Amino acid sequence: MTDVDRQIARAGDLLDRTRAERQALTARRRHGVSVARRLALAGTADLAIIVAAIAVGWFVPIGMGGALLVAALLAVVTAFLLFATLTPAVRVEQLTQVPLKALPAKTEQWLDTQRKLLPAPAQTLVDGIGVRLETLSPQLASLDEGEPVAIEVRKLIGEQLPELLKGYAKVPAPLRGVARNGKSPDAQLADALRLIDEEIGQMSTQIAQGDLDSLETRGRFLEIKYRDEV
Numbered sequence: 014m015t016d017v018d019r020q021i022a023r024a025g026d027l028l029d030r031t032r033a034e035r036q037a038l039t040a041r042r043r044h045g046v047s048v049a050r051r052l053a054l055a056g057t058a059d060l061a062i063i064v065a066a067i068a069v070g071w072f073v074p075i076g077m078g079g080a081l082l083v084a085a086l087l088a089v090v091t092a093f094l095l096f097a098t099l100t101p102a103v104r105v106e107q108l109t110q111v112p113l114k115a116l117p118a119k120t121e122q123w124l125d126t127q128r129k130l131l132p133a134p135a136q137t138l139v140d141g142i143g144v145r146l147e148t149l150s151p152q153l154a155s156l157d158e159g160e161p162v163a164i165e166v167r168k169l170i171g172e173q174l175p176e177l178l179k180g181y182a183k184v185p186a187p188l189r190g191v192a193r194n195g196k197s198p199d200a201q202l203a204d205a206l207r208l209i210d211e212e213i214g215q216m217s218t219q220i221a222q223g224d225l226d227s228l229e230t231r232g233r234f235l236e237i238k239y240r241d242e243v
Contacts, residue, residue: 117146
């Protein structure tokens with residue numbers, strides 16, 4: 014086993030050990046902007062309303078009615094910014110057009126809207142796929158769209174995964190737990206999601222293999238270069 018293989022094996026072991034914990038931490042974090050950002054937006058908006066009300070008050074007395082109107086406006090704006098969905102929903106049709114480097118994040122965002130429509134075992138698997146996508150996302154940043162692995166990534170998470178969930182959604186709810194040809198649609202969905210999860214992991218490893226090989230080659234080149242110069 015080469016150093017590269019050992020590094021990949023260690024990375025895979027680490028991913029497996031931490032995956033369950035990361036699922037719990039990340040599964041519900043994919044809901045638009047963060048709480049801190051929402052608070053910042055609400056505070057900025059409220060400050061702007063107050064400054065505007067003071068500025069108007071210098072020229073036109075707003076009275077009790079105006080004060081109540083400002084208070085109501087503050088409450089409405091604050092509630093909207095704290096609880097409304099600020100990130101535009103991703104439509105499944107958009108996934109085929111999303112740039113490769115943004116595809117994992119967009120697919121993850123779309124998956125989050127589908128999660129509550131799935132049975133509990135499938136929800137857990139979708140959470141795991143979300144973790145895989147988070148790992149894959151930075152790896153795709155410098156990957157050329159035309160490379161074979163890039164084409165396979167796009168096909169898997171931009172086409173096949175959405176088609177799987179769309180196909181499941183077409184099955185009438187009362188029939189999803191009924192076995193047909195030995196397996197129910199719920200079980201078939203779980204099996205397919207496990208396979209996709211494994212495929213994403215293998216793709217991530219394949220991309221990492223290229224990165225590690227490149228680093229290993231560069232390291233050997235530098236070692237030979239500086240050794241010859243000494």
